[in-house]
Amino acid sequence: MQETRLSTARIRAARRVIDPVFLDTPLYRCEALEPVLGCTVSIKLETANPVRSFKGRGTEVVASRLAEHGPRAVVCASAGNLGQALAWSGRGRGLDVSVVASRFATAAKLDRIRSLGAKLELVDGDHEMARERAAAIARDDGIRLVEDSLDIETCEGAATIGLELVDTVPSFDTVLIALGGGALATGVGHVVKTLAPEVEVICVQPQGAPAMTRSWHGRRVVTTDSTDTIADGVAGRYPIPAVLDDLLVVADDAVLVREASIIAGMRLLLDHAGLVVEPSAALGIAALLENRDRFAGRHVVTIVCGSNVDMDAYHRWVGR
DSSP states (O other): OOOOSOOHHHHHHHTTTSOGGGSSOOEEEOGGGHHHHSSEEEEEEOOSSTTSBTHHHHHHHHHHHHHHHSOSEEEEEOSSHHHHHHHHHHHTTTOEEEEEEETTSOHHHHHHHHHTTOEEEEESSOHHHHHHHHHHHHHHHTOEEEOTTTSHHHHHHHHHHHHHHHHHOOSOOEEEEEOSSSHHHHHHHHHHHHHOTTSEEEEEEETTSOHHHHHHHHTSOOOOSOOOOSOGGGOOSSOOHHHHHHHHHHOSEEEEEOHHHHHHHHHHHHHHHOOOOOGGGGHHHHHHHHTHHHHTTOEEEEEEOBOOOOHHHHHHHHOO
C-alpha cells in the first residue's frame, strides 16, 4: 500500500492511552437486517460510551498528549460530537476546553457540550464558519487548535476501530464507513488496507453534502457552496487536502445516498436492531438499500458511528 500520514505502530500505541470505555465496542452479526438488505450484515456499535460516538477515541489521544506536553487550553470547531468528546477527554485531564459550533447544530449535542464543562461559542453560520472562528481563537489566545481529520491523533484514534475489526470479525469482505471530514474513513481504511487488503473499503456520504466524495472521484479538492442534509455530522464543504490524499490511498470507492435512504436506514436500525442512531450512523445501511445487487451475498460491516440525535427531529423522520 502507498504511504499515508498514519502509522500502524502509533495506532496500536493509541490503544494504551484511550480510556477502555471507548475500546472493544460491540461487534455482532445482525441477522434481523439480512432479509431486508440481502446480505450478511455485521454492526460495529460506536455509540455505547459516555459521548455516544466514535470521536472519543481520537480526543483521548489528543488530550493525553496535551496533558503531557502541550498547552493546557484547547479549542475545536464541532458539529457536536467532537466537541462532546473533547470536553469529556479534557475534563478528565484538567484541560481548559472551548468549542465553537453553529447555533443551528443539534440542540442535544450543544447541551451535552455545556454539561461536560466546556466553554461553548455559537456562530451564525455553518460548520465551516465555526472552523474559521475556532482557528481565530487559537491564534489570538495562543492555545491548541484541534482540527478533526487534519490532526493525525483524530485519525489514529478512530483507526483503533479498524484494529478491532480485523482482529475479531471472520471473513467479512466489505466495510461501509460514514464520510465527513475523513478521520473515521482514513483511520479505519488505513488499518484494513494494511492488515486485510482484500477487504473493500467503501465510504458513504449524503447527496446533500458531497464535497469529499466528489473530491475522491475527481482526485482533487472539490468544494461546495452549501450543504442540505439531515446528517449534520458529515456536512462539510471544504475537504482538507492532506486528508483527501490519505483517502485516495485507502478507499476503494465513495458513494452518495439520498436523504430518503438515510431515514429508511434509521428506521431499519430501530425496527430490526433496536438502535436509535443519528443520521450519519445510518449511511452504511442507506448504501445497502440503494445498492442491493452490488452487495448481494457479501458479508458487510457497517460502523454505527453516533447516536446523538434530537429526539423531536428523530420522531419526525422515523415516526413515533
